[in-house]
Amino acid sequence: MNRLLPLVVAVPLMGAALLVAVGRRVPRPVAEAVGGAVAAATTGLVVWLLLSRPVPDVEWVGGWTPVDGGPSVGIVLRAGPLALGLAALVSLLVVAVLVYSWRYFAEPPERQAGAFPALVLLFQAGMTGFVLTGDLFNAFVFFELMSVVAYALTGYRVEDPKAVQGALTFGVVNSLGAYFLLTGITLLYARTGELGMRAIGRRLDEQGGPDALVLAAFVLVLTGLLVKAAAVPFHFWLPDAHAVAPTPVCMLLSGVMVELGVYGVGRVYWFVFSGSGGIPAPDARRALVALGVLTALAGAVMCWLQRHVKRLLAYSTVAHTGLFLTGVGLLTPESTTGAALYVLGHAGVKAALFACGGILLDRYGSIDEHELHGRARRLPLVAALFVTGGLALTGLPPFGSGLGKAVTEEAGGTALTVLFVAVSAVTGGAVLRVAARVFGGLGARPTEEPSYETKGEEEEPETQGLLGRVPDSMLAVPAALLAASLAVGVVPGVAVAVGHAVDEALDTPSTAPPHWSVHGVLLGLLSTALAAALAAWSVLRPVPARPGAWTKPLRRVHSGHIGDYVAWLALGTTLLAALVLPGVLPG
C-alpha cells in the first residue's frame, strides 16, 4: 500500500509530460480535460491513501532502506495524516483551479493549448512533493520546482508589462531565499553527514548542545522557508506577484503555496531542531512569534490601504500567514492544530475571494475599487459569494476559518487573542468595504487624485474579451470552495481528524480534539461585528482629499524595487539570527 505513495508526485509529473508532448496536436478542450483528469486522479489517490488504514507513513523510494542505525543514502517520503491531508488540500484546490480556468485565457500560446494545464500539474507535483518529503535536500528540490513553475505561471501573460515585472521580482527574491535554504542544508550535512530530517535531528542531539554552526544553519534554512511564507520582512514579492498573476494562479499561490512555507518551518523545527542539539524552544518561539506578529500587523495595515482588489487580497494573505506563523511558532500541539485548521478554512475562502475578483476583472476590465464603484450591481450572485467570503475571513462562526482562529486564540493567550481579533477584523473589513462599494454602490464616489500606489485600472481581462455573462463554472467553483470552508467548521469529524493528524505528526500524546467553545464563538462574532463597523465607517464617512500622512512611510517601503527587497531579505536574516542568538550563547 505504501508503495503507491510516490505516485502522488509522479502522476502529475507524468501528466505534465504527456501534455507537453501532445499539447501541440490536440484541441484546447482535450488538453484542458486531460489536465483536469490527471489532477482529479491524483486527488483520488491522495484521498484514498488518507482514508486507508493504516495511513502510509514512511516510504524509502526505490527500496533504499537504511541498514539499522547506519547512515541513510536513499530518498525518504514521510507521509502521515498531516502531510497527506495537506497534499489532499493542494490537489483539491488544483482541481478547483482547473475547473475555474476552463476556457479561461484569451489565447494560450500559439498551438500550445497544453501549456497552462501542464504548468499547473507541475506545480501540483512540486507542492505535493514538498509536503511529503522527509529529506531536507529533496525539500529544496521540490521547493525550487514549485517556485520555478510559480514564476512561469505568474508571468504567464508575457505580453503584459506588469506581469513580467512582478514575475521577475518574485523569481529573484524567492530564488535567493532558496539558495539561503540550500546553504543551511549544506551546513547541516557537513555537521551530521545526513540529509533525512529525522536523521539530522538525531545526529545533532548526539553531538551535544547547539553552537554557532547550528544557529547559522537554522537561520539560513528558516530564511528560505519564510521567504516562501511571505513573513515580514521577506514578504515584498507577494503583493507584486499576486497583483499581476492570472487569477487562477493567485488562487493557488494564496490558497496553499504560501502556507506551505509555514508548514515547512514547522516541519523543519519539529524534526530537526527541536532536540537537545537544536535550538531551545523558548528562543525559536520568540523568533517565530515575533515575526508572525509583525507580519500580521503589517499585512493588515497594508491590506486596509489598498484599492487594487487583488493586492488587497494579497496583503490579507500576508496578514493571515502571520497568524498561521504565530500559531505554529507557539510550538504547542494545540496552537499547531489551530493553525492547521485555520489554513484549511482559509484556503477555500481566499481562493473563492480571488475567484470573485477574477470575475470582476474579466467582466469590467478593471480591478480598482474606486473605478468599479457601483458598477457590479447586476451581479447579485457574485456579490453574495464575495460578502460571504469577507465574513468567513473575519472568522464568523461556523466557518472553518472561524474555528481555526478560535482554537489558535485559545492556545495563544490574551495578548495574541487581541491580535487575532484585530487582524481578522481589519482584513475582513477591507473585503466588506470593497463589497459595499463595488457591488452595493454605497458611499460617495471617491474622487481621483494622483497617489503613490498601484491602482488596477485599465487592466486587460484575462478571458476572451470582456465577459458578457459569467460562465457557470466560474461561479460554481467559489461557491463550492466556500461550502468546503463551511464544512470544515461544521462537520466535527474534520476538526477531530486535524487534531489527530497534528498529534501524530508532532509525536505528542493525543490532546483534546479541537471544538467550538462559547468563548471562541463570541470572539468570532466580535471580530465580524468589528469588521462590519470598520467597513461601514469607511464607506459612510466623507472621502478624504488625500490618504493619511501616517501611511506614507509604510507605502514607500513597498517600492517595487528588486534591490530594496533583497536588502530587506538580508536585514531579515540578521534580525532572525539576533532573535535566536540567546539560545546558543554559553551560560
Added chain:
Amino acid sequence: MSVLPYLVAAWLLLVGCLGLATSRNLIHAVGCLAVCQASTYVLLLAVGYRRGGTAPVHSDLRPGSRPLVDPVVQALCLTDVVVGATVTALLLALVIQVSKRHGTVVPDELSGLRG
C-alpha cells in the same frame, strides 16, 4: 581541511547579495543571483572534499585502495547546477520580456507596482 573554501563561499554569497541590492541593470542582477548560487557549489564541494581523495568513480579503482571524495555532495551539486540553469534561464527570459514591454532594464525606472 583548509578554511579558505568556506570563506570563499561566504564571500561569494555576501557579495552576490550586495550586487543584487545595488544593481542598476536587471541582467546584472540575474548574474549576481548566479554568483550567490555559485557560493552553494563552492560550499558543497568544500564539505565533501577529502585530502588526497579521488573522484568517486569506481570502474578503474580497487575498492579500499584510495580515499574517495563524498559522492553525495557531487550528486547534490549536479542537482543544484540543473536547478540553477533552469532558474537563470527563466529569469533571463523574463528580463528580455521586461525589456521589450517596458523598454528598459533599469530597476529604478520600473514603477508599475508600488505600495
